[in-house]
Amino acid sequence: MQLPAVNSGTTILTTAGYLFLLLGAIFLAYYLLKRFGVPNAFISGQNGPRLISRLMLGNRQSVAVVRYRNKDLLLGVTDNGISLLSEEEADDSQEPTTPVKSFASFLKGSSNNEA
Numbered sequence: 052m053q054l055p056a057v058n059s060g061t062t063i064l065t066t067a068g069y070l071f072l073l074l075g076a077i078f079l080a081y082y083l084l085k086r087f088g089v090p091n092a093f094i095s096g097q098n099g100p101r102l103i104s105r106l107m108l109g110n111r112q113s114v115a116v117v118r119y120r121n122k123d124l125l126l127g128v129t130d131n132g133i134s135l136l137s138e139e140e141a142d143d144s145q146e147p148t149t150p151v152k153s154f155a156s157f158l159k160g161s162s163n164n165e166a
């Protein structure tokens with residue numbers, strides 16, 4: 052009994068074609084999930100940093116309030132880096148998903164707590 056002849060060039064091209072088709076389907080599914088899927092689907096855990104509020108000061112300078120591990124961090128953000136300006140315990144009465152009404156009210160609350 053003789054085995055059928057196999058053209059290895061065609062087999063390799065066919066296998067590579069299926070591989071690229073599979074990779075394309077995976078990347079398409081990833082894109083569609085990021086675009087239309089559940090928000091924060093690819094962020095692990097609930098203790099990730101969350102942007103509470105941000106105030107733009109200039110072209111590429113801003114001050115941001117970020118909640119991370121039950122702390123509110125006041126960060127200065129520039130082209131050159133990020134600086135920690137202030138840190139305080141997060142107010143448990145305020146939900147972490149609801150933004151602060153205004154950036155000025157957050158700063159006013161921070162200055163009252165320090166005094």
